[in-house]
Amino acid sequence: MSIAVIQMVSQDDVPANLAAARRLLEQAAEGGARLAVLPENFAAMGRRDLAEIGRAEALGEGPILPWLKSAARDLRLWIVAGTLPLPPEGQPDAKANACSLLVDERGEVAARYDKLHLFDVDVADARGRYRESDDYAFGQRVVVADTPVGRLGLTVCYDLRFPELYTALREAGAELISAPAAFTAVTGAAHWEILVRARAIETQCYLLAAGQGGTHPKGRETWGQSAIVDPWGRILAEQAKGEAVLLAERDSEEQAAVRQRMPIARHRRFFPPVEPRPARTE
Numbered sequence: 001m002s003i004a005v006i007q008m009v010s011q012d013d014v015p016a017n018l019a020a021a022r023r024l025l026e027q028a029a030e031g032g033a034r035l036a037v038l039p040e041n042f043a044a045m046g047r048r049d050l051a052e053i054g055r056a057e058a059l060g061e062g063p064i065l066p067w068l069k070s071a072a073r074d075l076r077l078w079i080v081a082g083t084l085p086l087p088p089e090g091q092p093d094a095k096a097n098a099c100s101l102l103v104d105e106r107g108e109v110a111a112r113y114d115k116l117h118l119f120d121v122d123v124a125d126a127r128g129r130y131r132e133s134d135d136y137a138f139g140q141r142v143v144v145a146d147t148p149v150g151r152l153g154l155t156v157c158y159d160l161r162f163p164e165l166y167t168a169l170r171e172a173g174a175e176l177i178s179a180p181a182a183f184t185a186v187t188g189a190a191h192w193e194i195l196v197r198a199r200a201i202e203t204q205c206y207l208l209a210a211g212q213g214g215t216h217p218k219g220r221e222t223w224g225q226s227a228i229v230d231p232w233g234r235i236l237a238e239q240a241k242g243e244a245v246l247l248a249e250r251d252s253e254e255q256a257a258v259r260q261r262m263p264i265a266r267h268r269r270f271f272p273p274v275e276p277r278p279a280r281t282e
Contacts, residue, residue: 003149003176003206004028004036005237007226007244009214010045014053017043018067020243027245029075034105034148037210038082039226040098040157040182046217050135054085054096069107076105078147082180082210083115083156085136095137100154100180102145110147113154114139117162125186126219132158142168149250150175153205157181160195163202170203170265175255177205182212188223193235201233204259206250213241231258 006024010017021042028036043064044053056062064084072079079102086099089112097114104110116139118132142165143154153169153176160179169177177199183192188211200207206228213224227238228248237246259265 002032002034002247002249003208003228004031004033005208005210005226005228005246006036006038006042007211007213007224007239007242007246008039008042009222009241009243010039010042010212010216012044012046012217014044014047014063017045018063022067022071024243024245025071025075025077025079028247029077031245031247033077033247035078035080035152035176037080037178037180037208039210039212040083040180041212042082042180043084045182045212046220050085051096054087055092057084058087058089058092068101068103072103072105073107078105078110078149079103080152080154080178080180080208080210088114088137096135097139098132098136098156100156100178102147102152102154104147111143111145111152111154113143113156114141115156115159116140116142116165117158119158121158123184123186125184125221127184130184142172144169144172144174147176150206150252153177155179157183160199161191163199166199166203166205167268170205174203174205175252176250177203177207179207179209180211181209183223185221185223188225192223192225193227196227197229197233197235200229200231202264204231204255204262204264206230206248206255213239213244231255 085096153174212222
């Protein structure tokens, strides 16, 4: 079964971003993909009206969700829709989550993952300061769903730095893990490949890392280097910068063999919390 990872250079023009994403999804479908992963903020990059975008989508008045469902139906493709701002279901006026939707080939939402770890970090780049929690609420759940290419765990970008989430996904039966992202150029150069390969190796899952890769509004630069990584940590496909459609096959027999030869899941041990020692006094 073929899987696709899509790299974009999204801007603040939603219709233009959706047109670019549709063109890339068509290429993925033509290449035989059954599942395609779009990057974080694929539809709206650098916008300051995220609350308004999310509310419109929740009320059925926005363009993104209808476009997404139509693309999945038309292309007979399962799509991980990177992230879009979306309030909790039934709460259109609540603070939005950075929401990664899994949409099936009938255009139905098969799963929803709200980003657990928000990027509230200072970075030595032109922007300098990122505070996702100003715009987004924290997610609350670990999410795994069945797809035609295997059992998929959903994560987003900054989640890559928290291996306990990936351990939980493996324990929930994940065979593939999506990681739509918009890593900064600075943090990407330092850590992106290491993190993506490490999460694949330690979970023995396929890692589907779909990044933004280029220059965005107000001079923001993202790292790119989107990749498909196999359960042994091998990079099957990657792209440095610019738009791209990466394709690879999931080899379920080889994945099972890797897990059998190195049964990490059976060997994992759990330890009680370490009690702090009292401070020494002279």
